[in-house]
Amino acid sequence: MGLFSRLIAKVKGESGSQISASDWQELERALIESDLGVKGVSEIIELAKKERGEDIESSLTSALSSWLSTNSRQLASNSDRLTTVMVVGVNGTGKTTSTAKLASLLNNDGAKVVLAAADTFRAAATEQLQTWGARLNLEVVAGPQNGDPASVAFNGAAAAKESNASYLIVDTAGRLHTKSDLMDELGKVRRVIEKLTPVDEVLLVVDATTGQNGINQAKIFAESVSVTGLILTKLDGSAKGGIALAIERETKIPIKFIGTGEGAGDFAAFDATTYLQGLFQA
């Protein structure tokens, strides 16, 4: 049992006013350890102190819930035309894996999905997606290594329209948000797809281990390509991904999916209750 759960157990049943200052301090430390950010955490503690919840856990939960975005967490879907999803993010967060897992989820619901391997930069990223495509029995549109990612995405859109697919998911190369040329390239990918079909969703993949830098990532990606949702990956590890909640609060971009492993099925729609409980188990 972690520090947090011990604390929660210790002060369970007590309302805010009964808790000692040092216990509050311990709770604050524990929340900081969940990557919620030092400033945000002191606000949460203040909020929780004021809450007249049944016990401390419910007070904290309701304080944290106030950070959740009110935007829809539902993935866009169009009955009459192709729905296009771009998957973006910094290097190594799990974009390619998430692309495949999202495709698998949609495919299991009976939707026809086409994948575009627009990560032409990282060595063998295309092959990685193709391997997934073969596993899931999905069409993968690919281009040459170091080729133009926008052209791969465009071809993907054309192929998806051609085959009357319900979804096109475009995997893109990882890029640090500080590289303005690479961010411009991402904007271009989007614009080029939109010559053929609207881009309905841009999902930013955030690794649960990410620290406070995640907020900058989200802000800058949102500026470049209008991010519509987050995929929070690697939640099966010891990190609880508090940064995603901090991002929601800061940008109002909702977490839409979570990734919990390397298998095709280790992926689910975001559930706020489970997530918030998870934060307390750190």
Add this chain to the structure above:
Amino acid sequence: MFESLSNKFAGAFSALRNKGRLKSGDLSDIANEIKLALLDSDVAISVAEAFVKQIEDRSLAVLDDVNKSTNPSQAIFNIVNEELTAILGGSARRIRLAKNPPTVILLTGLQGAGKTSLAGKLAKWLKDQGNTPILIASDLQRPNAVTQLQVVGESVGVPVFAPEPGNGVGDPIRVAKDGIKFAKDKLHNIVIVDTAGRLGIDQELMQQARDIRDAVNPDEVLYVVDAMVGQDAVRTAQAFLDGVGFDAVVLTKLDGDARGGAALSITQITGKPIMFAATGEKVSDFDLFYPDRLASRILGLGDIQTLAETAKSAMDAETTAKFEKKFIEGADFTLDDFLSQLEAMKKMGSMTKLLGMIPGANSGAIKKQLEQFDDNELIKTQSIVQSMTPIERNDPKVLNGSRRARIAKGSGRAVSDVNSLVDRFQAAQKMMRQMRTGKGGMQMPPGMQMPPGMAAPAISKPVQPPKKKSRSGNPAKRALES
């Protein structure tokens, strides 16, 4: 990275600097500031607390001496700097080579930390130093990790031992073992074993990592960690230390704006030094990690050593000698020389990154200009010079209106771009002449703080417009004007 931390330090210290004598109360104020800054930079809470306690204790103990010194705040600043360097690893450690080759290096870490990319960079770095490394593809888990390593290996000219296709097929322990034997037979002196990413809490995969370790008996186990990682850094690093053990840490993705507090936490908690740092997309964006340099950078002191080294490696000895000779002989600095300087600068990598190493570069105003600096400016300038004939490059005075129009067309730039380049170049040329004759000293003309042609638009703007307006259409007159 670390910008914000150095900003915060700068803020805290400027408040301190305004005070003459320090009292113990001032110290606890600044300790608190530092703690908040560290937490904001993803330093683990326990580490941040221990760090500021240390600073406070040390400062208190020497407070009398500090107050006797001419600059008390500087004395505290030095203490912070020293402690920071101490946590970051004291001094850089080199890789330990085995007495009997091959030296075996095992890479471990979480998924997505950047192990495979790093394997390529490390291999290239070792190869450039005259070693004969080989890569072993023991990540048989992630789809096409093997292919990725093969592509990476090929791009840096290092062989890859990959008998298994991966994608869940094959035994990574066996591959690692066979790889070592293969490396011995082929007389490779260094072996780098790439392994699958794994979670700290995955007991089964941790056992596998131990098995690989025992099979290859590595000289160095390197723990690869993403500089953007948050509070979990400590937990996971500890899990890897307990699970497989490691000798040193490699920080990746340091080229982002992550504050990288994880670096502090991990070295402090595990006691292991950070050995290497990866700083970019290119295979050459990799170097030894220098704790003292990073500590200076955190404190906003700049990273002059790295800058100087980068400059030295980009300018080959021959070009440098040529410049010196020209300078001494009194020959004019020409656009051709300028072009070779530009090329050397391009080799040094991103200008934004380089300029970020300059002391004070992370403070407000300069940082803003840095952010606006466009690396394409280099290419733009280069294309203009390349569109000139040899005569024009040797003597820009011949550049009349029609020549300028032709150059603009040839380089795909506006005539005004050509004009402003020529202006700036002539100013630089004039400065060189003055330097040689000893007149004017080292005073740089306004807008020329950076090398000729390198001034960011934001920086050169204040001096540009008035100049343009007074420009004469007659090239001879214009030459007199400048």
